[in-house]
Amino acid sequence: MSVLKLYEYPEPILRQKCEKVSKVDDALRRFLDDMLETMYVDKGCGLAAPQVGCTKRIIVVDPNPSDEDLSARQPLHLINPEIIWHSDETVLFNEGCLSLPDQRAEVERFEKVRVHYTDYNGDEQEILANDLLAIILQHEIDHLDGILYIDHLSRLKRSRLLNKLDKYRNECKKTKSAQ
Ligand code: NI
Numbered sequence: 154m155s156v157l158k159l160y161e162y163p164e165p166i167l168r169q170k171c172e173k174v175s176k177v178d179d180a181l182r183r184f185l186d187d188m189l190e191t192m193y194v195d196k197g198c199g200l201a202a203p204q205v206g207c208t209k210r211i212i213v214v215d216p217n218p219s220d221e222d223l224s225a226r227q228p229l230h231l232i233n234p235e236i237i238w239h240s241d242e243t244v245l246f247n248e249g250c251l252s253l254p255d256q257r258a259e260v261e262r263f264e265k266v267r268v269h270y271t272d273y274n275g276d277e278q279e280i281l282a283n284d285l286l287a288i289i290l291q292h293e294i295d296h297l298d299g300i301l302y303i304d305h306l307s308r309l310k311r312s313r314l315l316n317k318l319d320k321y322r323n324e325c326k327k328t329k330s331a332q
Contacts, residue, residue, distance in 0.1 A: 154190040157205040161252045162318070168299040171201075171208045174232050176277035181211075182318075185230045185273060188213045193220075197251045199289040201296030203253050209278040210234065216285045232271040234294050237279075239263035246288045248302045255321045256314050260305045262291045 157279045160166050174181065184207070192200040198218050202211040205304045210233045219225045242264040249257045268290055282290055292302055303311045 154186050157187050157195050158207055159195060159251055160204055161302075162252065162301065162315075164252075166203050166206060166208065167252055167296070167301060168226045169208050170299050171203060171210045171297040174209050174211060174271070176211055176233060177271060177273075179209060181232075182194075182273060185211065185213060185232075189228055189230070190217075192251075193226075195251050196220075198285070199293040200251065201293045203299075206214055211254045211298065211299045212290075214286065214289045214293060216289060225300070231268070231290075231293075232238065234268050234270040234290070234297075236246055236266050236291070236294060237269045238267035240265040248288070248292060250292070250302055252301070253303065253314075253318055256318050258302065258306055258310060258314055260292075260302050262288045268294070 154166050188202070188205060188211070188295070190200075192213055192215070196218070198216055200210065200286060202209050202220050212231050212234055213228065213308040215226055215228045217227050229273055238252045240263050244264045245261055246258050247257050248260045264287065266283065267279060267281050269277070269279050295302070295304075303314055306314065
């Protein structure tokens with residue numbers, strides 16, 4: 154397995170609409186393994202293909218990406234995931250994204266979603282998700298349509314967050330050049 158390069162905001166690939174996968178083969182499974190590895194290394198609980206430079210409709214998620222207890226992990230690979238039902242109720246959650254490092258903001262999501270997808274073996278599956286998993290799935294499926302969580306914020310909140318991201322990146326550069 155290998156760790157893939159992460160594409161960060163404002164890379165144009167993060168804004169592309171991804172294409173459906175037509176065949177689940179070994180090459181695709183290797184890519185899914187690499188995506189999952191990259192997600193764990195970068196301490197995320199979800200990752201979408203465009204974040205690692207691929208415009209296919211693929212996501213990996215794990216609502217419990219524990220480093221201490223590997224058996225507690227709950228990895229899921231979802232190919233061509235599609236939300237086929239959602240609850241009327243919504244919840245607010247403080248979301249982050251590996252493509253916008255060190256930032257978080259509260260986003261409104263559906264409390265429950267039912268998702269249809271193709272799994273690692275190429276079989277059709279459905280999952281009814283609530284709590285954190287439902288939020289992660291909505292965030293990652295958004296990525297496949299070029300949507301980032303900051304698009305759900307007001308213009309003011311979004312520009313504040315992007316200013317903080319700039320500051321954070323400048324601090325990282327300074328720290329690097331001082332070493
Ligand atoms: Ni994200």
